[in-house]
Amino acid sequence: MLPRKVLFVAASLLALPTTVLGTPGSPAATLASPAAGLAFEPVHGAAPAAEIPERVPDAKAEPLTVHRSTTKNGLRFAWWLPKGYDGQAKTHLTVILHGTGLDYRWGPANHMPGRFRPDDVVISVDGPTPNGDSRLFMDTKQDVDAIHDCLEEWRSQFAVDRVFLYGHSQGSFFTTFYAGLRPKDVAGLVAHASGIWLQSRFDKSVGDVAISFLHGTHDPVVPFGQSVAARDEAQKQGLDLVHLRRIAYYNHWPNDVRASEELDWCEAMTTSDPARALVLAQRLLEPKVSPQEGYPTCVPFSGAREVLARFEEGHRRALAGASEAQRAQAAKLAAAVEAHGEEEVAAIRKALPKKLALDGEAWLGHLVPAREDLRGLAAMEALAKKLDFDGLRKRQGPAAGRIFDAWYSSKPAAEIYGTIVEALPEAFLIEGYPAELPERMAEWHADAKKLGLKKPVLAKYENFERWKKAWSDGSRERQRAWQGWRPPKEK
Numbered sequence: 001m002l003p004r005k006v007l008f009v010a011a012s013l014l015a016l017p018t019t020v021l022g023t024p025g026s027p028a029a030t031l032a033s034p035a036a037g038l039a040f041e042p043v044h045g046a047a048p049a050a051e052i053p054e055r056v057p058d059a060k061a062e063p064l065t066v067h068r069s070t071t072k073n074g075l076r077f078a079w080w081l082p083k084g085y086d087g088q089a090k091t092h093l094t095v096i097l098h099g100t101g102l103d104y105r106w107g108p109a110n111h112m113p114g115r116f117r118p119d120d121v122v123i124s125v126d127g128p129t130p131n132g133d134s135r136l137f138m139d140t141k142q143d144v145d146a147i148h149d150c151l152e153e154w155r156s157q158f159a160v161d162r163v164f165l166y167g168h169s170q171g172s173f174f175t176t177f178y179a180g181l182r183p184k185d186v187a188g189l190v191a192h193a194s195g196i197w198l199q200s201r202f203d204k205s206v207g208d209v210a211i212s213f214l215h216g217t218h219d220p221v222v223p224f225g226q227s228v229a230a231r232d233e234a235q236k237q238g239l240d241l242v243h244l245r246r247i248a249y250y251n252h253w254p255n256d257v258r259a260s261e262e263l264d265w266c267e268a269m270t271t272s273d274p275a276r277a278l279v280l281a282q283r284l285l286e287p288k289v290s291p292q293e294g295y296p297t298c299v300p301f302s303g304a305r306e307v308l309a310r311f312e313e314g315h316r317r318a319l320a321g322a323s324e325a326q327r328a329q330a331a332k333l334a335a336a337v338e339a340h341g342e343e344e345v346a347a348i349r350k351a352l353p354k355k356l357a358l359d360g361e362a363w364l365g366h367l368v369p370a371r372e373d374l375r376g377l378a379a380m381e382a383l384a385k386k387l388d389f390d391g392l393r394k395r396q397g398p399a400a401g402r403i404f405d406a407w408y409s410s411k412p413a414a415e416i417y418g419t420i421v422e423a424l425p426e427a428f429l430i431e432g433y434p435a436e437l438p439e440r441m442a443e444w445h446a447d448a449k450k451l452g453l454k455k456p457v458l459a460k461y462e463n464f465e466r467w468k469k470a471w472s473d474g475s476r477e478r479q480r481a482w483q484g485w486r487p488p489k490e491k
Contacts, residue, residue, distance in 0.1 A: 059087025099169030137174035188266025195226030216250030224432030274322035341377035360466035365474020399426035
Protein backbone atom coordinates (compact mmCIF):
# COMPACT_ATOMS: atom_id res chain seq x y z
CA MET A 1 0.00 0.00 0.00
CA LEU A 2 1.00 3.62 -0.38
CA PRO A 3 1.77 5.92 2.55
CA ARG A 4 -1.25 7.37 4.24
CA LYS A 5 -1.02 11.08 3.61
CA VAL A 6 0.54 13.29 0.98
CA LEU A 7 0.60 17.00 0.37
CA PHE A 8 -1.66 17.87 -2.60
CA VAL A 9 -1.76 14.73 -4.74
CA ALA A 10 -4.43 13.33 -7.04
CA ALA A 11 -4.94 10.05 -5.20
CA SER A 12 -7.51 8.78 -7.69
CA LEU A 13 -4.67 8.39 -10.18
CA LEU A 14 -2.27 6.69 -7.79
CA ALA A 15 -2.18 3.04 -6.94
CA LEU A 16 -4.14 2.57 -3.74
CA PRO A 17 -6.39 4.37 -1.22
CA THR A 18 -4.76 7.59 -0.05
CA THR A 19 -5.78 10.54 2.10
CA VAL A 20 -4.84 13.74 0.35
CA LEU A 21 -4.83 17.48 0.53
CA GLY A 22 -5.83 19.21 -2.70
CA THR A 23 -4.62 22.38 -4.34
CA PRO A 24 -3.66 24.96 -1.70
CA GLY A 25 -6.97 26.27 -0.43
CA SER A 26 -9.06 23.21 -1.24
CA PRO A 27 -10.50 20.87 1.36
CA ALA A 28 -9.01 17.49 2.24
CA ALA A 29 -10.61 14.44 0.69
CA THR A 30 -10.30 10.68 1.06
CA LEU A 31 -10.26 8.94 -2.31
CA ALA A 32 -10.11 5.20 -2.95
CA SER A 33 -9.17 3.57 -6.22
CA PRO A 34 -8.10 0.12 -7.42
CA ALA A 35 -4.45 -0.78 -7.88
CA ALA A 36 -3.83 0.90 -11.22
CA GLY A 37 -0.58 2.79 -10.78
CA LEU A 38 1.70 0.60 -12.89
CA ALA A 39 0.55 2.13 -16.15
CA PHE A 40 2.03 5.44 -15.05
CA GLU A 41 5.47 4.04 -14.13
CA PRO A 42 7.13 3.25 -17.49
CA VAL A 43 10.05 0.84 -17.32
CA HIS A 44 11.18 1.54 -20.90
CA GLY A 45 12.51 -1.92 -21.70
CA ALA A 46 14.15 -2.90 -18.42
CA ALA A 47 16.24 -6.03 -18.93
CA PRO A 48 15.38 -9.22 -17.05
CA ALA A 49 17.58 -9.54 -13.97
CA ALA A 50 19.43 -12.48 -15.54
CA GLU A 51 20.57 -10.25 -18.42
CA ILE A 52 22.31 -7.82 -16.05
CA PRO A 53 25.64 -9.42 -15.14
CA GLU A 54 26.07 -10.11 -11.45
CA ARG A 55 29.22 -8.78 -9.84
CA VAL A 56 30.29 -7.77 -6.35
CA PRO A 57 31.24 -4.07 -6.51
CA ASP A 58 34.90 -3.46 -7.26
CA ALA A 59 37.00 -0.73 -8.87
CA LYS A 60 38.11 -2.90 -11.81
CA ALA A 61 34.63 -3.15 -13.37
CA GLU A 62 34.24 -1.64 -16.84
CA PRO A 63 33.12 2.01 -16.49
CA LEU A 64 29.55 2.89 -17.49
CA THR A 65 28.62 -0.81 -17.56
CA VAL A 66 25.62 -1.93 -15.48
CA HIS A 67 26.08 -4.76 -12.98
CA ARG A 68 23.84 -6.13 -10.26
CA SER A 69 24.45 -7.30 -6.73
CA THR A 70 22.63 -7.75 -3.41
CA THR A 71 23.15 -5.97 -0.08
CA LYS A 72 23.63 -7.76 3.21
CA ASN A 73 20.03 -6.97 4.12
CA GLY A 74 18.77 -8.62 0.93
CA LEU A 75 18.04 -5.64 -1.34
CA ARG A 76 19.02 -6.05 -4.98
CA PHE A 77 20.73 -3.16 -6.70
CA ALA A 78 22.19 -2.20 -10.06
CA TRP A 79 25.44 -0.25 -10.09
CA TRP A 80 27.90 1.34 -12.47
CA LEU A 81 31.13 3.31 -12.24
CA PRO A 82 32.16 6.59 -13.87
CA LYS A 83 35.12 6.82 -16.20
CA GLY A 84 38.39 7.17 -14.33
CA TYR A 85 37.20 5.57 -11.10
CA ASP A 86 40.09 3.81 -9.34
CA GLY A 87 38.62 3.00 -5.94
CA GLN A 88 41.07 5.34 -4.21
CA ALA A 89 40.04 8.93 -4.97
CA LYS A 90 36.64 9.61 -3.46
CA THR A 91 33.71 10.42 -5.72
CA HIS A 92 30.04 11.14 -5.17
CA LEU A 93 27.43 8.41 -4.95
CA THR A 94 24.00 8.95 -6.51
CA VAL A 95 21.24 6.51 -5.50
CA ILE A 96 18.13 6.05 -7.66
CA LEU A 97 14.83 5.22 -5.92
CA HIS A 98 12.10 3.88 -8.21
CA GLY A 99 8.34 4.41 -8.19
CA THR A 100 5.36 2.18 -7.42
CA GLY A 101 5.22 -1.30 -8.91
CA LEU A 102 8.86 -1.43 -9.98
CA ASP A 103 12.25 -2.60 -8.77
CA TYR A 104 15.95 -1.81 -9.01
CA ARG A 105 16.04 -2.41 -12.79
CA TRP A 106 14.04 0.78 -13.41
CA GLY A 107 17.14 2.89 -12.76
CA PRO A 108 19.46 1.66 -15.52
CA ALA A 109 16.51 1.21 -17.91
CA ASN A 110 15.69 4.93 -17.77
CA HIS A 111 18.96 6.66 -16.84
CA MET A 112 21.71 6.22 -19.36
CA PRO A 113 25.16 5.63 -17.88
CA GLY A 114 27.37 8.51 -18.93
CA ARG A 115 24.44 10.88 -19.43
CA PHE A 116 22.98 10.64 -15.93
CA ARG A 117 25.50 11.90 -13.36
CA PRO A 118 28.56 11.02 -15.46
CA ASP A 119 31.05 11.76 -12.66
CA ASP A 120 29.37 9.61 -9.98
CA VAL A 121 29.11 6.04 -8.87
CA VAL A 122 25.41 5.35 -9.53
CA ILE A 123 23.24 2.77 -7.76
CA SER A 124 19.59 1.86 -8.33
CA VAL A 125 18.15 -0.08 -5.42
CA ASP A 126 15.02 -2.09 -4.62
CA GLY A 127 12.40 -0.54 -2.38
CA PRO A 128 12.71 -2.24 1.03
CA THR A 129 9.05 -3.31 1.21
CA PRO A 130 7.94 -6.29 -0.93
CA ASN A 131 4.78 -5.80 -3.00
CA GLY A 132 4.18 -9.00 -4.92
CA ASP A 133 6.67 -9.05 -7.77
CA SER A 134 7.64 -5.41 -7.20
CA ARG A 135 8.94 -3.24 -4.37
CA LEU A 136 7.88 -0.12 -2.46
CA PHE A 137 9.51 2.69 -0.50
CA MET A 138 7.26 3.16 2.53
CA ASP A 139 6.95 5.92 5.13
CA THR A 140 8.31 3.70 7.91
CA LYS A 141 11.38 3.74 10.11
CA GLN A 142 12.08 0.19 8.95
CA ASP A 143 12.43 1.30 5.33
CA VAL A 144 14.58 4.28 6.32
CA ASP A 145 16.83 2.04 8.40
CA ALA A 146 17.10 -0.43 5.53
CA ILE A 147 18.31 2.24 3.10
CA HIS A 148 20.63 3.68 5.75
CA ASP A 149 22.23 0.24 6.17
CA CYS A 150 22.64 0.05 2.39
CA LEU A 151 24.42 3.43 2.33
CA GLU A 152 26.78 2.30 5.06
CA GLU A 153 27.56 -0.87 3.13
CA TRP A 154 28.16 1.01 -0.12
CA ARG A 155 30.49 3.39 1.67
CA SER A 156 32.63 0.36 2.50
CA GLN A 157 32.51 -0.95 -1.08
CA PHE A 158 33.04 2.30 -3.00
CA ALA A 159 35.25 5.33 -2.41
CA VAL A 160 32.38 7.66 -1.49
CA ASP A 161 32.61 11.38 -0.82
CA ARG A 162 29.00 12.58 -0.55
CA VAL A 163 25.65 10.92 -1.22
CA PHE A 164 22.82 12.26 -3.38
CA LEU A 165 19.36 10.72 -3.78
CA TYR A 166 17.20 10.81 -6.88
CA GLY A 167 13.65 9.57 -6.37
CA HIS A 168 10.81 9.28 -8.84
CA SER A 169 7.11 9.21 -7.91
CA GLN A 170 6.77 7.09 -4.75
CA GLY A 171 10.55 6.88 -4.46
CA SER A 172 10.54 10.65 -4.72
CA PHE A 173 8.22 11.08 -1.74
CA PHE A 174 10.53 8.75 0.17
CA THR A 175 13.61 10.91 -0.46
CA THR A 176 12.34 13.84 1.61
CA PHE A 177 10.95 11.46 4.24
CA TYR A 178 14.37 9.83 4.48
CA ALA A 179 16.20 13.15 4.71
CA GLY A 180 13.92 14.23 7.54
CA LEU A 181 14.98 11.25 9.63
CA ARG A 182 18.58 10.97 8.40
CA PRO A 183 19.63 14.48 7.28
CA LYS A 184 23.34 13.81 7.80
CA ASP A 185 23.29 10.85 5.42
CA VAL A 186 22.74 12.92 2.28
CA ALA A 187 24.11 16.13 0.79
CA GLY A 188 21.19 16.65 -1.55
CA LEU A 189 18.20 15.06 -3.22
CA VAL A 190 15.98 15.45 -6.25
CA ALA A 191 12.32 14.66 -5.70
CA HIS A 192 10.86 14.08 -9.16
CA ALA A 193 7.09 14.04 -9.71
CA SER A 194 6.01 14.15 -6.08
CA GLY A 195 6.11 16.79 -3.39
CA ILE A 196 6.23 15.79 0.27
CA TRP A 197 4.30 13.44 2.51
CA LEU A 198 2.61 15.32 5.34
CA GLN A 199 4.29 13.04 7.85
CA SER A 200 7.75 13.96 6.51
CA ARG A 201 9.91 16.11 8.74
CA PHE A 202 10.38 19.21 6.61
CA ASP A 203 11.83 21.93 8.78
CA LYS A 204 15.22 23.42 9.59
CA SER A 205 16.54 19.99 10.57
CA VAL A 206 17.00 19.43 6.80
CA GLY A 207 18.34 22.96 6.28
CA ASP A 208 21.74 21.79 5.01
CA VAL A 209 20.31 19.27 2.55
CA ALA A 210 19.90 20.67 -0.97
CA ILE A 211 16.41 19.72 -2.18
CA SER A 212 15.17 20.11 -5.74
CA PHE A 213 11.55 19.44 -6.67
CA LEU A 214 11.50 18.43 -10.35
CA HIS A 215 8.08 18.19 -11.97
CA GLY A 216 6.39 18.14 -15.36
CA THR A 217 3.58 20.68 -15.63
CA HIS A 218 1.36 18.10 -17.43
CA ASP A 219 1.91 15.26 -14.99
CA PRO A 220 -1.33 13.19 -15.08
CA VAL A 221 -0.46 11.18 -11.96
CA VAL A 222 0.79 13.69 -9.40
CA PRO A 223 -0.23 17.27 -10.26
CA PHE A 224 2.55 19.80 -10.76
CA GLY A 225 1.04 22.02 -8.08
CA GLN A 226 2.10 19.55 -5.42
CA SER A 227 5.75 20.45 -5.95
CA VAL A 228 4.82 24.14 -5.95
CA ALA A 229 3.12 23.62 -2.59
CA ALA A 230 6.18 21.78 -1.26
CA ARG A 231 8.48 24.60 -2.33
CA ASP A 232 6.15 27.15 -0.74
CA GLU A 233 6.15 25.14 2.48
CA ALA A 234 9.95 25.16 2.43
CA GLN A 235 9.95 28.94 2.17
CA LYS A 236 7.51 29.10 5.06
CA GLN A 237 9.89 26.95 7.12
CA GLY A 238 12.81 29.23 6.29
CA LEU A 239 14.71 26.66 4.22
CA ASP A 240 17.10 28.29 1.74
CA LEU A 241 18.38 25.20 -0.09
CA VAL A 242 15.09 24.23 -1.72
CA HIS A 243 14.48 24.71 -5.42
CA LEU A 244 11.64 24.05 -7.90
CA ARG A 245 12.37 23.05 -11.49
CA ARG A 246 9.40 22.87 -13.85
CA ILE A 247 9.48 20.92 -17.11
CA ALA A 248 6.97 22.62 -19.36
CA TYR A 249 4.34 20.29 -20.82
CA TYR A 250 6.13 17.20 -19.51
CA ASN A 251 4.33 14.21 -18.04
CA HIS A 252 5.07 11.74 -15.22
CA TRP A 253 7.83 9.88 -17.01
CA PRO A 254 11.47 9.80 -15.91
CA ASN A 255 13.87 12.26 -17.50
CA ASP A 256 17.56 11.51 -16.96
CA VAL A 257 18.82 14.78 -18.47
CA ARG A 258 16.73 17.07 -16.25
CA ALA A 259 17.23 14.87 -13.19
CA SER A 260 20.99 15.02 -13.72
CA GLU A 261 20.83 18.81 -14.06
CA GLU A 262 18.99 19.12 -10.77
CA LEU A 263 21.48 16.85 -9.04
CA ASP A 264 24.17 19.15 -10.44
CA TRP A 265 22.34 22.02 -8.72
CA CYS A 266 22.26 20.09 -5.44
CA GLU A 267 25.99 19.39 -5.67
CA ALA A 268 26.83 22.96 -6.66
CA MET A 269 24.86 24.43 -3.75
CA THR A 270 26.59 22.23 -1.20
CA THR A 271 30.16 21.88 -2.48
CA SER A 272 33.01 23.75 -0.81
CA ASP A 273 35.07 23.64 -4.02
CA PRO A 274 34.73 26.88 -6.06
CA ALA A 275 36.15 25.26 -9.19
CA ARG A 276 33.56 22.48 -9.08
CA ALA A 277 30.72 24.92 -8.41
CA LEU A 278 31.75 26.96 -11.45
CA VAL A 279 31.90 23.88 -13.68
CA LEU A 280 28.41 22.87 -12.54
CA ALA A 281 26.99 26.36 -13.08
CA GLN A 282 28.35 26.34 -16.62
CA ARG A 283 26.89 22.88 -17.16
CA LEU A 284 23.47 24.07 -15.98
CA LEU A 285 23.51 26.95 -18.44
CA GLU A 286 24.35 24.75 -21.44
CA PRO A 287 21.18 23.93 -23.41
CA LYS A 288 20.75 20.15 -23.54
CA VAL A 289 18.40 17.93 -25.49
CA SER A 290 16.46 15.35 -23.52
CA PRO A 291 15.46 12.31 -25.61
CA GLN A 292 12.52 11.75 -23.27
CA GLU A 293 11.04 15.19 -24.01
CA GLY A 294 11.32 15.41 -27.76
CA TYR A 295 11.10 19.22 -27.66
CA PRO A 296 13.33 22.04 -26.39
CA THR A 297 13.23 22.95 -22.72
CA CYS A 298 14.35 26.14 -21.00
CA VAL A 299 17.69 25.98 -19.20
CA PRO A 300 17.48 26.35 -15.39
CA PHE A 301 18.23 30.06 -15.16
CA SER A 302 16.98 30.30 -11.59
CA GLY A 303 19.06 27.39 -10.31
CA ALA A 304 22.21 28.52 -12.11
CA ARG A 305 21.83 32.04 -10.74
CA GLU A 306 21.63 30.65 -7.21
CA VAL A 307 24.90 28.78 -7.72
CA LEU A 308 26.66 31.84 -9.17
CA ALA A 309 25.50 33.94 -6.23
CA ARG A 310 27.73 31.80 -4.00
CA PHE A 311 30.74 33.60 -5.53
CA GLU A 312 29.47 36.97 -4.31
CA GLU A 313 30.65 38.49 -1.05
CA GLY A 314 28.12 38.40 1.74
CA HIS A 315 26.12 35.51 0.30
CA ARG A 316 24.67 33.28 3.03
CA ARG A 317 26.52 30.29 1.55
CA ALA A 318 29.48 32.09 0.02
CA LEU A 319 32.30 29.94 -1.34
CA ALA A 320 35.44 30.52 0.69
CA GLY A 321 38.71 30.53 -1.20
CA ALA A 322 37.36 31.38 -4.64
CA SER A 323 40.07 32.98 -6.77
CA GLU A 324 39.67 36.36 -8.45
CA ALA A 325 39.56 34.61 -11.81
CA GLN A 326 36.77 32.32 -10.62
CA ARG A 327 34.81 35.22 -9.19
CA ALA A 328 35.23 37.12 -12.43
CA GLN A 329 33.99 34.21 -14.51
CA ALA A 330 31.03 33.69 -12.16
CA ALA A 331 30.21 37.41 -12.36
CA LYS A 332 30.35 37.25 -16.16
CA LEU A 333 27.91 34.34 -16.23
CA ALA A 334 25.65 35.98 -13.65
CA ALA A 335 25.57 39.21 -15.65
CA ALA A 336 24.57 37.29 -18.78
CA VAL A 337 21.77 35.54 -16.93
CA GLU A 338 20.54 38.79 -15.40
CA ALA A 339 20.67 40.49 -18.80
CA HIS A 340 18.56 37.70 -20.27
CA GLY A 341 16.09 38.15 -17.43
CA GLU A 342 15.91 41.89 -17.97
CA GLU A 343 15.17 41.44 -21.66
CA GLU A 344 12.45 38.88 -21.10
CA VAL A 345 10.84 40.77 -18.22
CA ALA A 346 10.83 43.96 -20.30
CA ALA A 347 8.78 42.14 -22.94
CA ILE A 348 6.37 40.89 -20.29
CA ARG A 349 5.99 44.34 -18.73
CA LYS A 350 5.21 45.83 -22.12
CA ALA A 351 2.35 43.36 -22.63
CA LEU A 352 0.79 43.54 -19.17
CA PRO A 353 -2.64 45.14 -18.67
CA LYS A 354 -3.19 47.73 -15.97
CA LYS A 355 -4.86 45.08 -13.85
CA LEU A 356 -4.23 41.35 -14.12
CA ALA A 357 -7.38 39.64 -15.30
CA LEU A 358 -8.40 36.76 -17.54
CA ASP A 359 -8.45 38.80 -20.76
CA GLY A 360 -7.25 36.15 -23.21
CA GLU A 361 -3.96 37.94 -23.93
CA ALA A 362 -0.56 36.27 -24.27
CA TRP A 363 1.03 37.88 -21.21
CA LEU A 364 -0.56 35.18 -19.03
CA GLY A 365 1.12 32.21 -20.69
CA HIS A 366 4.41 34.11 -20.64
CA LEU A 367 4.39 35.57 -17.14
CA VAL A 368 3.32 32.55 -15.10
CA PRO A 369 6.03 30.10 -16.24
CA ALA A 370 8.66 32.86 -16.38
CA ARG A 371 7.96 33.60 -12.70
CA GLU A 372 9.31 30.13 -11.84
CA ASP A 373 12.04 29.83 -14.47
CA LEU A 374 13.48 33.27 -13.68
CA ARG A 375 12.91 33.19 -9.93
CA GLY A 376 15.73 34.98 -8.12
CA LEU A 377 16.74 37.14 -11.07
CA ALA A 378 16.60 40.83 -10.18
CA ALA A 379 14.24 41.92 -12.96
CA MET A 380 11.76 39.14 -12.26
CA GLU A 381 11.80 39.72 -8.50
CA ALA A 382 11.13 43.42 -9.05
CA LEU A 383 8.20 42.64 -11.34
CA ALA A 384 6.77 39.98 -9.02
CA LYS A 385 6.95 42.44 -6.12
CA LYS A 386 5.26 45.21 -8.10
CA LEU A 387 2.44 42.87 -9.15
CA ASP A 388 2.26 41.10 -5.78
CA PHE A 389 2.35 38.02 -8.00
CA ASP A 390 3.00 35.49 -5.27
CA GLY A 391 0.27 36.94 -3.11
CA LEU A 392 -2.20 36.92 -5.99
CA ARG A 393 -1.34 33.32 -6.84
CA LYS A 394 -1.85 32.30 -3.24
CA ARG A 395 -5.23 34.04 -3.12
CA GLN A 396 -6.27 32.18 -6.28
CA GLY A 397 -5.56 28.85 -4.58
CA PRO A 398 -9.11 28.23 -3.28
CA ALA A 399 -10.65 28.76 -6.73
CA ALA A 400 -8.06 26.48 -8.30
CA GLY A 401 -8.82 23.96 -5.58
CA ARG A 402 -12.46 23.91 -6.67
CA ILE A 403 -11.35 23.07 -10.20
CA PHE A 404 -9.08 20.23 -9.10
CA ASP A 405 -11.61 18.86 -6.63
CA ALA A 406 -14.30 18.79 -9.33
CA TRP A 407 -11.99 17.32 -11.96
CA TYR A 408 -10.89 14.39 -9.83
CA SER A 409 -14.39 13.76 -8.46
CA SER A 410 -17.12 11.48 -9.74
CA LYS A 411 -19.49 14.40 -10.27
CA PRO A 412 -21.54 14.65 -13.49
CA ALA A 413 -19.74 16.23 -16.45
CA ALA A 414 -22.12 19.20 -16.45
CA GLU A 415 -21.19 20.03 -12.86
CA ILE A 416 -17.45 19.76 -13.55
CA TYR A 417 -17.85 21.94 -16.65
CA GLY A 418 -19.73 24.56 -14.65
CA THR A 419 -17.14 24.62 -11.88
CA ILE A 420 -14.32 25.16 -14.35
CA VAL A 421 -15.90 28.00 -16.35
CA GLU A 422 -17.00 29.77 -13.19
CA ALA A 423 -13.70 29.40 -11.28
CA LEU A 424 -11.15 30.19 -14.01
CA PRO A 425 -11.45 34.00 -13.74
CA GLU A 426 -10.31 33.62 -10.13
CA ALA A 427 -7.70 30.88 -10.80
CA PHE A 428 -5.87 31.86 -13.97
CA LEU A 429 -2.43 32.32 -12.33
CA ILE A 430 -2.25 28.64 -11.38
CA GLU A 431 -0.18 26.38 -13.61
CA GLY A 432 -0.55 22.63 -13.87
CA TYR A 433 -4.17 21.96 -14.70
CA PRO A 434 -4.74 18.51 -16.25
CA ALA A 435 -3.31 18.25 -19.77
CA GLU A 436 -6.54 16.77 -21.09
CA LEU A 437 -8.72 19.56 -19.70
CA PRO A 438 -8.92 21.60 -22.97
CA GLU A 439 -9.95 18.61 -25.05
CA ARG A 440 -12.51 17.45 -22.50
CA MET A 441 -14.01 20.91 -22.15
CA ALA A 442 -14.42 21.20 -25.92
CA GLU A 443 -16.14 17.82 -26.02
CA TRP A 444 -18.50 18.74 -23.21
CA HIS A 445 -19.30 22.07 -24.83
CA ALA A 446 -20.14 20.32 -28.10
CA ASP A 447 -22.45 17.97 -26.17
CA ALA A 448 -24.10 20.80 -24.24
CA LYS A 449 -27.65 19.73 -25.05
CA LYS A 450 -27.00 16.11 -24.18
CA LEU A 451 -25.39 17.08 -20.88
CA GLY A 452 -28.17 19.52 -20.02
CA LEU A 453 -25.91 22.57 -19.78
CA LYS A 454 -27.94 25.73 -19.19
CA LYS A 455 -27.48 29.00 -21.10
CA PRO A 456 -26.02 30.98 -18.15
CA VAL A 457 -23.31 28.34 -17.72
CA LEU A 458 -22.67 28.05 -21.46
CA ALA A 459 -22.21 31.81 -21.64
CA LYS A 460 -19.23 31.48 -19.28
CA TYR A 461 -17.44 29.15 -21.71
CA GLU A 462 -15.70 32.25 -22.99
CA ASN A 463 -13.73 32.21 -19.73
CA PHE A 464 -12.25 28.88 -20.76
CA GLU A 465 -11.59 30.10 -24.31
CA ARG A 466 -9.76 33.17 -22.97
CA TRP A 467 -7.67 31.00 -20.67
CA LYS A 468 -6.79 28.57 -23.45
CA LYS A 469 -5.84 31.31 -25.91
CA ALA A 470 -3.77 33.20 -23.33
CA TRP A 471 -1.73 30.12 -22.52
CA SER A 472 -1.36 29.00 -26.13
CA ASP A 473 -0.18 32.39 -27.38
CA GLY A 474 1.86 33.14 -24.27
CA SER A 475 3.71 29.84 -24.38
CA ARG A 476 4.99 30.69 -27.85
CA GLU A 477 6.15 34.08 -26.57
CA ARG A 478 7.91 32.38 -23.67
CA GLN A 479 9.70 29.92 -25.91
CA ARG A 480 10.86 32.64 -28.27
CA ALA A 481 12.20 34.58 -25.29
CA TRP A 482 14.57 31.88 -24.02
CA GLN A 483 15.44 29.94 -27.16
CA GLY A 484 18.00 32.53 -28.18
CA TRP A 485 19.99 31.98 -24.98
CA ARG A 486 23.65 31.16 -25.48
CA PRO A 487 25.98 31.08 -22.46
CA PRO A 488 29.05 33.30 -22.75
CA LYS A 489 32.25 31.41 -23.50
CA GLU A 490 35.50 31.64 -21.59
CA LYS A 491 38.24 33.56 -23.37
